[in-house]
Amino acid sequence: LTDRLDRTRPPLPGPGRATRFPAFARLPLANGVQILAIELRRAPLVSLELACRAGAELDPPARRGLATFTAGLLDEGTARRSSSEIAAGVEGLGGSLGTGADWNAAYLRIGLLSTHRRAGLELLAELVAQPIFPEAEVERLRRQRLAELLRRRDEPGILADERLARVLYGDGPYGSSLIGDEAAVASYSRADCESFYRTHFAPDASFLLAAGDLGVEELAERAGEHLDAWPRPAAAAAPPAPARPLPRAGLTIDIVDRPAAAQTELRIGHAGVPKRHPDRAALTVANAMLGGKFTSRINLNLRERHGYTYGAFSRFAERRGPGPFVIGAAVGNDVAGAAAREILTELERMRQEPPPEPELAETRSYLLGVFPYGLQTADDLVRKLAEIAVHGLPDDYYRRHLEAIEATAAADVERVARTHLDPARAAIVAAGPADALRPQLEELGPVTVSPAPR
C-alpha cells in the first residue's frame, strides 16, 4: 500500500448517480381498468396485483370489517373453481396468492415464475370478476375470523393500537380494527358480501399493477381478453364519507389493564393528515427526524440514552382521510411514565426549535439515499405502483416527492411540526399493569383505566 491508511476519519462518499423511479406504462382497458406495468428483467419472476378502491373506509357502519372479509372471499370460489382448487393451482406452480384490504383499497396479489404469468393473470381476472361467495366458505371464514379476534386479545401491541384508534376516531372509519369486532363479524351475511362486492368492486375503480419478467404489450392484450367479462356496475357508488377524528379538548390517558404483563405497550398519538396533503414531503422529513429512523430523536432518547425500550418509532398513516399519527414503544412497566414524558418533550422540541442544519441535512440525505433500496424486487415495484394508482397520484409523483424532500428547509420542518404535531391534545394509551402504571401516568393528567377485553 502506497498511501498511509487513515482509520481515524470516516471515508465519506461523493455524490452518486441519482436513481429515478423507472418509467412505467399506463394503459386503460375498455371497461375502465387501468394497467400500470414495469418490465424488470432481473429474475424470471412476475408480481401481479389487482387493486380496487374498495377499502375498509367503505365499511357500512354496522358492518365494520366487511371490506376485508369480502376481499378475503375472492379466492374462496368462482363459477369454475373451488377454494382448494384455486390454492392448489397457484401453489402447485410454486406461486403465492394473497387477498386482503387496508383502509384505502382491496387487493389480490399473485407472485410466480414468469413462465406461468399467463395462468397467473387469467386466475387473477377470474377471481376479481367471477367470485361466487359460497355459503360454506362464508361460514368457514367467519369462524376463522372470530377465532382471530379472540387471538388478538392476547396481543398487547394490538390492544394498545385498537384502543388508540377508538379514542381518536370513535365509531367511525379508522376507529375499529380492519377486521371489525365480534358483533359485526357475527352479523355478516353472504348477501352483505355480495352487495359490497357489486357496489364497490368496479372496473373503473380498479388497477392492474404488474412488474417483472413480462412484456407490457402482451400483458395488456391478455388482460383485455380476461378482464373483458368484468362489467361495470349499473350505478356508480357514492364516494365514501371522509373519516373524521373526534374533537379533542386536551391530553387524555387510557390504561388497558393487563395485570400480569411483563412490559407496557405505549402509544401516543392524534389524528394526522390525508396522504395527499401539500405538507406530506416536509412531514416525511419531520417524522424521520422525530421517530422514523434508527437515529431519530425518540429512538436515541428512549433506547440509547435511557434503555427504556428495544425500539421506538413514529409514523403518519398514509390514508385517503386524516389517518393517525402514532408514536409507539414497548417499555418497562416501571418507566412507562418517564418514557411518555420524554416523548412529549421531544414532540414539544420539534415545535419550538427549528432543527439544526446538520441533523436536517442527514435526514434529507437518508430519505433520498434509501429510495433505490425500495426499487429492487418485482414486489417492491408493484407496491410503489399501487401507491400511485390507489391515491390517484401523478405519474411523476416519486420524482416530485424526492425533489420536495430535497427542498425541505429548517423553517419548513418547524412550520409543519407546529401545524401537525399537537402534544397538548395527544392521546396516551398504555397496555400494561394498571397498578404500576397509574401513579406514573397520573403525573401527566387524569387517567382512565379499563380492563383488557376478556
Add this chain to the structure above:
Amino acid sequence: MVSRGRPEVPHQLHRLANGLRVVLHEDHHLPLVAVNLWYHVGSKNERPGRTGLAHLFEHMLFQGSAHVGTNDHFRLVQQVGGVANGSTWYDRTNYYETLPAPALDLGLWLEADRMGFLLEALTEEKLANQRQVVINERRQRVDNQPYGRALERLHELLYPEGHPYRWPVIGYLDDIAAATLDDVRQFFSTHYVPANAVLTLAGDFDPAAALERVARWFGDLPAAPRPAPVAAPADPPSAGERRAELPDEVRLPRVYLGFRAPAYGAPDWYAGSMLAAALASGKSSVLYQDLVYRRQIAQEVGVYLYPTELEATLIVVATAKPGVEAAEIERALDDHLARAAAAPPDGADLERARNQVLTNAYEQLESVEGKADLLSHYTTHFDDPGRLGSELETYHSLAPEDLRSFAARHLADDRRAVVTVVPAGGGA
C-alpha cells in the same frame, strides 16, 4: 438479462492472509452495494449461566469502536442513505449494510473498525445501557408475547443438559443481567477474528477495485486461530417423550411438537425440509387442508426445520380453534406424522414443494442484500459460496420415498418433546 436456466449467483472467492474470506458478486442494476459480514459464532458458543451473550455482544458492536463514536454507526450509514442491522442465531451472527454504491468504503471502514478495534471503545456504561435494551427486547419478543415462552420450553425438553441448542438465542433474563465486560472482551477475542468471518459484497462495483479496498481496510488486522468447533455432548439414554403444559395469557390452546433431525447439509436434511413444505407450506398443503380447511379444528399450522449445523430441530405447531382441546390437535398431528412415515406423499405435494423451493430461491436473488446474505450463509456453513446449485439439485432429485423415510426415521422418535400452551385459569 434473465437467466432461463436455474438460479445462480456468479461470484469470486478470495482469502486474505489473515484468513478473512471475501466473496464478491457484481450487480449493476441499481447503484447499490450490500456489505454483509458473517461471523461463525452464535448462541451455541455460549455456556450455561452466560446465555444470550452472543446476542448481547451483537448489540455492543453497534456501540462504536476505536474510531467510531457511540451512536455513529447508524448515524453514518443513515446519513449517506444506507440501512444497517445485524442478527444472531444458534450458529452465526451477521452484520449488514445496504449502501449507495459510492459509500462502499464507508461500509468497509465501519466493519473493519469493529473487527479490529472494538475493545478500546468498550465501557461499562455502554454495556449497562445495552443490557437494559436487550432485557426489553426479551420482554417484547418473549415474556410479553402470547405463547412467547413455548419454544424456549420445547428446546429445554428436547435437548439434554449442556447441549448448545438447549437455551434460547436471546438468553435467560438473569444471564443477560449478569453479563460483564470481561465476558464481552473474552467473547470478542475468541470469536471475532478474521479467520472466523466471511465478508460478502454484492452490487454495483468493480471487483478488482473492491478487493483492493477490502485488502486495504482488513488486510492488516492480525490473524488469530479459528476457535475450536463446539461439540454436542453425548445424549443420555433416551427417557422417552418429554412433555410440558404451559398455562399462559392466551385464549386458544396451541401444541408444539419438537424433533431432532440430521444436521443442515446432510442429504436427509433436504428430505426433511421438503417434507415440512409438503405438510404445511401454503393453503393447499396437507395439514392446512385437513386441520384448518376441512375439519376446522385448527386456526393455523406450521412445520419448520432449522438449518443448524450440530443437528436440526424440526418443529410442528398448530393453534386450536375455540372449543377444541389441545389433545385433539395433538392426536390429529400424530396421525399425519404416522401417515407420513407409513406412505410416501402424493406426487402433487412433492411437485408443489419443489416448485416453491425454486420460486423462493429466485426471490432471494432479487435484491443485493438477499444475494449477499445467501453467499455468506453458504460460505460460512460449507466454505462454498456456490452451494445453491447443488442444493437445488438435491431438492430436485428427492423422491417421495425419501420423504417417507425421513418421517419414519426422525418423526416417530421417542426423544421428541411436546409443549402445550393452555389458557391460564382453564377453558377457551
